[in-house]
Amino acid sequence: MSMRTDYCGELRKENIGQSVEICGWTNRRRDHGGVIFLDMRDKRGIVQVVINPDNNDFALAETIRNEFVLKITGEVIARADNLINPKLDTGEIEIVANKIEILNTSKPVPFQIDAVDTSEEVRLKYRYLDLRTNVMQQRMRLRSKVTHFMREFMDNNDFLDIETPFLTKATPEGARDYLVPSRTYPGEFFALPQSPQLFKQLLMMSGFERYYQIVKCFRDEDLRADRQPEFTQLDVETSFMSEGEIMSMMEEMTRGLFKEVIEVDLGDKFPTITYNDAMSTYGVDRPDMRIPMKLVCVNEIMKGVDFNVFSGPASADDSRVAALKIPGGASISRKDIDKYTKYVSIYGAKGLAYIKLNEEGPASPILKFLGDDVTNQIIEMTDAKTGDIIFFGADKIKIVNEALGNLREQIAKDLDLYTCKWAPIWVIDFPMFDQNEDGSLSAIHHPFTAPSVDAKTLEATAATALSRAYDLVINGSEVGGGSIRIHQVEMQQTVLKLLGISDEEAKDKFGFLLDALEYGCPPHGGMAFGLDRLVMIMTGSDSIRDVIAFPKTQTAACLLTSAPAAVPNKVLRELSVKVSLPEKDS
Template sequence: MGESIYGLKRSHMCSELGLSNVGEKVTVMGWAHKRRDLGGVIFVDLRDRSGILQIVFNSAISEEVFKKAESIRSEYVLAAIGEVVKRSPETVNPKIPTGEIEIMVSELRVLSKSETPPIYIEEDSDVNESVRLKHRYIDLRRPDMQRNFILRHKVAKIARDYYDENGFLEVETPILTKSTPEGARDYLVPSRVHPGKFFALPQSPQLFKQLLMVSGFDRYFQIAKCFRDEDLRADRQPEFTQIDIEMSFVNVDDVLTVNEGFIKRVFKEAMDIDIETPIKRIPYQEAMDRYGSDKPDIRFGFELKDVSDIVADCGFKVFADAVKNGGSVRAINAKGCGAKFSRREIDSLVEFVKIYKAKGMAWIAVEENELKSAITKFLSEDEIKRILERVEAEPGDLICFSADKNDIVYDSLGQLRLELARRLDILDKNEYKFVWVTEFPLYEYDEEEKRYVAKHHPFTSPMDEDIDFLETDPSKVRAKAYDIVLNGVEIGGGSIRIHSQELQSKMFELLGFTEEEAWARFGFLLEAFKYGTPPHGGMAYGLDRLIMIMAGRNSIRDVIAFPKVQNASCQMTNAPDVVEIKQLKELHIKSEG
């Protein structure tokens, strides 16, 4: 049994003590991180959320306290009372903030004992993630994990302060809401009092925040919990958190300007990093043409170059056929890679692009006096000359080509430029490059459903000059939509919304909804639009993704306290789990399991 804390009050967190406290009697509490017994003197590194402090037990000062200290083991929870003393110069530890002092303990209480933990409490542990997640409460004791959550707290506080100062009201929207299928699958919650009917957990507060604009709130803000029943990746979870905002009487510039202020503020206050504003803006089509991605990493070059016009009638059938069939031929100049990469490494790049449905990858290695390639014999001297000029080739360069449908060309070369950057180790985690991607397509064609679907969501406003294409050619309609991208990761996005009932109804119609279906699913929104709706727009940041990048982590599981794993389960609690038959009967549900 641990000793009672009754009568003790912690005076300081571990890292709060320094030379200015020498001579003071203090009470500190925390976990025993390390223990060193030098015979007659025992040193214990005491750890709490703030850091590590050395406490000392000397048998010459108190035999009773020393004997008690002999029983201390790793992760025992301790309360220690003693005097702050200055360390001798040769024992100073410059690696920790408290390294110039220590506590000479006069009273010790063991508040809780611990078995040997399954995880050692250390920075950047290489313990298997499944073990870490099963014992998450121990994993979270690690200093690097605690720093992640201190950072997360700071960012959330800065967000609240910033948006409050800019006139936003924090309003909580419902967690139990109506299922409005469009996008990812909903998590459904059966209703006990309405047999056969279900609530849905919100994929976002989208419709409610639009209704708050109809209500005249003008500027809304929320740190909102959202839920999507979808397959997981390193940056996805079934439940996640958004920094969610909406504004009335605004255009795209207004929304982007307010949010650039937030980005600048959060990086300065949380990390002391100055972000240059205004942030660069790139239209969607330009992003695809230059980077092969709508979330481009602009920390490095290797931009795509379209050479379709040069090779449209060339003797290399793969190139000529791609252009003839409505696709394109594009190239990346991997600067210096012709000299750096072996033939085996180049062949591995050919295999790499096949992951992204490319049939292969043609290439030209540029040397001082010759070109090494299997395709140059099919090209004329003029075609080769123009290609080299287009990609600005120099000796030592490697030119990589993709020829296919545009989406395959974009995807394969977009991923190839990232792979080249990884292999060359030119991605700097301490560099933060933001870009706005704007003017997204309003629609994209779903090959499985054989119809157009909303690229973002069905409440996004088309660009004014493209409205005429809604009826004639939906593929040409651009949206007043924008994403903010950091180092190749989309950390947020939004749009100016439709605020006309007529246009919103037309949007539903073009997405394949009958009038009855539209009113059944979204009637409360359409009804609200009858009563004076201001022009409005907004966006949401993925808080988890943002913190992941700021903390330099590779997975959002490292910045979510109790995350789910790949199959959307919790390894610590074993959720989801079976429930009692009685509970199912109350919900009018029969289980087939």
């Protein structure tokens, strides 16, 4: 039998005259002229409780402090017109307490619940208190609605929810593995999965045809606001479907998810852009299409200028000179230009040249090197108008793209240059490989992604071959990515060989996969959605830590439990593990 008859946040004027029992926390306690007011909070909201001096429990009420857990029995009454609180859903009523029961007391809390100025360090240390705040309660509820919708969509489309192992074998997927020592096999280790990639492919080989899982994954890598050492994804794999069919289905799910959970219409059909066009035009492979600014290649007109900072990169095959026009940017101060110059240096840029288009004409320290003709051509090519500013990047292609691509996003945020609130886009035609400085190749996605050519052509054109991969980007964040997988052993062996993985190493790391590919593997593909990042975007949060119940810090530590932590030597000996710490600098 429930201890309550009603939730605090659900009481309305329709309940006036009713006797109710509520349970929850004391959000605030106030004394006014001998009358005590309590703001009582539960998972549905807040209601005001009035305790009059003639109440038998008045002396008990005087001992109540914030975050005490209470049960209140009382009558719902209407507030006086001049005391109605329009900020509360329960603002038209209050409860006159008849009986008060303290279910538990609380020490003075380290921060006021719902205080906006609490540091993240304190919030994470006392996460159980932070999770009581209205904003965190709402975020966790929305996250639950997201996973519920995903499961329902997958179930309705004949996908089977199948769990895959957490203790598995280390495989190269682009980040370091978290290793787990084996007590029963001394000196050997399990690895926590970076993704269920190989297992879900094996499930396709097992004939299930449609699999999904909302699953934890683990990566031991340097962290950012949108990265965690453990994260959650919706993992999907299906047989006998093309990339177009998979993308269409996942788009349908995404569109329905946004409509159902946050009442946002993402449109009828998501646009697509090739990887090369995204990099050339926006500098990144996850373009934020809310931002109208584009990178304009000015190589040809810069080749002949008497300014090696521009003419050098403009003439080199591995470099580029690009211009980025900022509408209304002529108002950007010298101080802010210096700030942006420092910002692009993070990405390797050596400087940030610019031209301001003032009322009296173009102004810039570089005009004397460009001349009037080139300056006018640049203004025409970028369609710049009076009041705009044009920034330039001139360096290796990778540096220019990263510097101007990220600068574009930062300035759009600073100046609020967005043209819409939501902008999804598919990025397709990714290269199969990245070429390293030493000439070796590494997989752009993972080594099980199918190329768009046959094995023989792939060997001959490895550096330029395209993959059958696709990413879904919303508002400049990659929320999901996938590909058609390799389903023939010869192609898989070719890809591993191109990645510099010997036959012996391939057999050691992927022998079970290579064997399985020889037993009638169907064509298959799939996708994974980053659940944390998706919820972050849907709630308008700045970090995925804000949408995870118990996240790690940016240094992969848990302030709540003080993990990671040392373990007794006895435990290490049982695991055949010896710790050798690096020497500290004297």
